[in-house]
Amino acid sequence: MPRPYITSALFLLIALLLSIAVGSIFIPPGELWRVLIGMTTNESFRTIVWDIRLPRTILITLVGAALAGSGAAYQGLFRNPLADPYLIGVASGAGLGAVFALSIQWQYTPLGLLAVPLIAFIASLLTVYLVYMFANIGGVVPTTNLILAGVAFSSFATSLTSFLMLRSTGELRRAIGWLLGGVSLIGWDVTLALIPYLLIGLTTLVLNGYALNILQFGDDQATQMGLNARRTKLIIIVAASLVTAAAVSFAGIIGFVGLVVPHVVRIWWGVDYRRIIPLSIVSGAGLLLLADILARVVIAPQELPLGIITALVGAPFFLWVLRRAKNQGTW
Amino acid sequence: MLRKTLLITLLIALLAACAPQATPTVAPVATDVPATEVVMTEAPTEAPAPAMLSFTDGLGREVKLDGPAQYVISLAPSNTEILFAIGAGSQVVGRDAYSDYPAEARDVTDIGDTYADLNTELIVSLKPDLILAAEINTAEQVKVLEDLGLTVYYLKNPLTLEEMYTNLEIVAQLTGKDATALIDSLKARVAAVDEKIMPLSSRPGVFYEIDGTDPAKPYTAGSGTFINLLIERAGGHNIASDIEGYPQLSLEQVVAADPAFIILGDSAFGVTAESIAARPGWENLSAVKNGQVLPFDDNLLSRPGPRLVDGLEALAELLRPELFK
Numbered sequence: 157m158p159r160p161y162i163t164s165a166l167f168l169l170i171a172l173l174l175s176i177a178v179g180s181i182f183i184p185p186g187e188l189w190r191v192l193i194g195m196t197t198n199e200s201f202r203t204i205v206w207d208i209r210l211p212r213t214i215l216i217t218l219v220g221a222a223l224a225g226s227g228a229a230y231q232g233l234f235r236n237p238l239a240d241p242y243l244i245g246v247a248s249g250a251g252l253g254a255v256f257a258l259s260i261q262w263q264y265t266p267l268g269l270l271a272v273p274l275i276a277f278i279a280s281l282l283t284v285y286l287v288y289m290f291a292n293i294g295g296v297v298p299t300t301n302l303i304l305a306g307v308a309f310s311s312f313a314t315s316l317t318s319f320l321m322l323r324s325t326g327e328l329r330r331a332i333g334w335l336l337g338g339v340s341l342i343g344w345d346v347t348l349a350l351i352p353y354l355l356i357g358l359t360t361l362v363l364n365g366y367a368l369n370i371l372q373f374g375d376d377q378a379t380q381m382g383l384n385a386r387r388t389k390l391i392i393i394v395a396a397s398l399v400t401a402a403a404v405s406f407a408g409i410i411g412f413v414g415l416v417v418p419h420v421v422r423i424w425w426g427v428d429y430r431r432i433i434p435l436s437i438v439s440g441a442g443l444l445l446l447a448d449i450l451a452r453v454v455i456a457p458q459e460l461p462l463g464i465i466t467a468l469v470g471a472p473f474f475l476w477v478l479r480r481a482k483n484q485g486t487w
Numbered sequence: 488m489l490r491k492t493l494l495i496t497l498l499i500a501l502l503a504a505c506a507p508q509a510t511p512t513v514a515p516v517a518t519d520v521p522a523t524e525v526v527m528t529e530a531p532t533e534a535p536a537p538a539m540l541s542f543t544d545g546l547g548r549e550v551k552l553d554g555p556a557q558y559v560i561s562l563a564p565s566n567t568e569i570l571f572a573i574g575a576g577s578q579v580v581g582r583d584a585y586s587d588y589p590a591e592a593r594d595v596t597d598i599g600d601t602y603a604d605l606n607t608e609l610i611v612s613l614k615p616d617l618i619l620a621a622e623i624n625t626a627e628q629v630k631v632l633e634d635l636g637l638t639v640y641y642l643k644n645p646l647t648l649e650e651m652y653t654n655l656e657i658v659a660q661l662t663g664k665d666a667t668a669l670i671d672s673l674k675a676r677v678a679a680v681d682e683k684i685m686p687l688s689s690r691p692g693v694f695y696e697i698d699g700t701d702p703a704k705p706y707t708a709g710s711g712t713f714i715n716l717l718i719e720r721a722g723g724h725n726i727a728s729d730i731e732g733y734p735q736l737s738l739e740q741v742v743a744a745d746p747a748f749i750i751l752g753d754s755a756f757g758v759t760a761e762s763i764a765a766r767p768g769w770e771n772l773s774a775v776k777n778g779q780v781l782p783f784d785d786n787l788l789s790r791p792g793p794r795l796v797d798g799l800e801a802l803a804e805l806l807r808p809e810l811f812k
């Protein structure tokens with residue numbers, strides 16, 4: 157795949173256009189154009205495009221970018237091909253928070269309506285903090301400890317989530333829908349709320365591409381080369397967790413994107429993290445948009461949870477890329 | 488110092504904005520409809536403007552209509568059944584995927600699965616002037632639809648037959664219909680059942696199965712549910728009536744209570760008297776031995792609409808066939 161930046165940007169652009177054009181209501185291309193430039197007289201079409209499709213499209217773009225970007229950073233940080241954005245407890249913490257919030261009957265107030273994403277967000281960051289604290293031994297945070305503490309905390313939180321779901325009488329389907337990654341809460345408020353976290357977090361990750369390259373030599377080597385390994389790792393963990401927590405809290409747990417996109421980027425475009433991170437961000441956004449279009453179309457007029465589609469489509473695609481890869485084993 | 492004061496003021500303002508709204512004071516209402524207050528206000532202009540209708544819905548939101556709703560979307564099977572029962576069926580332009588009764592309702596446009604994702608694009612394109620939500624819908628769904636500029640009324644679940652009648656009344660007012668005749672006939676039918684059942688002194692035990700996928704721990708309905716309410720009203724004694732909600736009973740509890748009747752609310756999922764008898768440990772129950780394991784249409788008890796009365800009659804007939812010959 158030549159011209160990485162142009163190829164991935166083109167891919168994202170096509171996905172964006174498709175996402176605005178495709179929906180359960182057919183809007184002719186000419187009319188769609190008039191809606192977009194504000195020249196339409198059809199009020200329903202205007203609402204459908206501007207208030208339903210556009211906020212959702214942007215939300216999915218942001219979530220895809222967040223998951224793939226932080227996935228790439230984690231794979232670099234942990235030097236582990238199985239690392240994904242959920243490795244150190246972000247998703248299981250958010251899931252626990254969300255299911256807990258769903259078990260409470262909230263008042264119809266602005267705060268009550270945002271209770272689920274807010275509590276998921278807080279629980280998610282709290283889990284990562286605890287994982288980091290437990291992995292920290294006398295000021296040193298060995299990568300292996302971080303992964304193991306993450307696995308332990310994830311199992312703990314997942315068990316608590318299952319327990320809450322078993323005990324609940326009503327909201328079970330909502331909870332399952334959330335855990336499978338359903339984007340039910342759409343609208344501009346949610347989309348706009350995500351932007352600051354993603355902007356700060358993803359910019360930080362992109363700027364740390366070179367540091368990630370150096371970290372590939374191991375902590376000791378990196379320190380000898382003049383990098384403050386401990387501080388760099390902390391910055392990357394905080395940035396990636398912030399981004400993932402924000403995405404997961406609003407969109408539910410969407411698997412596979414954060415694991416697979418960085419690998420595809422690596423296979424196609426090489427192992428330089430200064431490239432892998434921005435390219436993963438752009439491609440991840442495009443891939444999740446395509447998955448979302450499928451989720452809307454497959455059993456229309458109903459929608460499938462996004463998390464089901466990403467693995468269903470993502471896994472075969474990844475296996476295909478893996479078979480064709482010329483530079484096998486370049487990890 | 489000034490900066491600090493400003494910061495504190497800002498924080499307080501933020502907190503105030505986030506604080507839950509104060510509960511509205513309840514004004515004494517003299518109408519016979521307790522749950523909703525209908526205010527008809529004539530516009531003070533000379534031109535005969537349409538009367539404005541104002542309601543308070545089940546979430547405490549104020550819902551305003553320019554007049555009775557003519558293009559209604561129902562988000563729950565119970566709401567669809569209510570709309571058709573009060574004669575507003577022709578005003579229904581959309582319904583959720585589970586609304587399958589009455590038969591005419593199936594011809595109405597399907598706007599998606601209430602539990603999963605509503606098809607908001609389709610809803611907008613149908614241009615409804617009212618969306619009738621129910622308790623199976625979430626507050627978030629109401630908010631999403633409201634943000635799209637649509638009018639949503641959230642109908643609370645009734646807990647008694649009286650509250651169900653009130654809901655019929657509310658929906659009738661929303662759609663410009665009159666539910667009096669319907670409510671009177673429903674009340675008469677309930678009274679007819681009461682007349683036959685009330686004098687009886689014995690109350691046969693009833694186990695109502697909602698889901699017996701795990702035969703050692705079947706799900707049933709306890710107090711606070713219409714299933715419990717109507718079993719008792721139909722002259723039975725629900726063996727789970729001292730537990731609240733939808734509990735899982737252990738088979739031991741069922742055996743200890745040894746109900747005279749086992750009613751299969753899950754018969755639509757293929758559970759039959761034969762499959763009950765084949766479950767380990769169930770074969771010695773009196774109901775199984777006496778052939779009193781009976782299939783039942785669960786929709787009659789699980790949808791809080793006018794068909795609850797059909798459910799009551801059907802239950803009474805199952806438990807006391809000799810009185811309904």
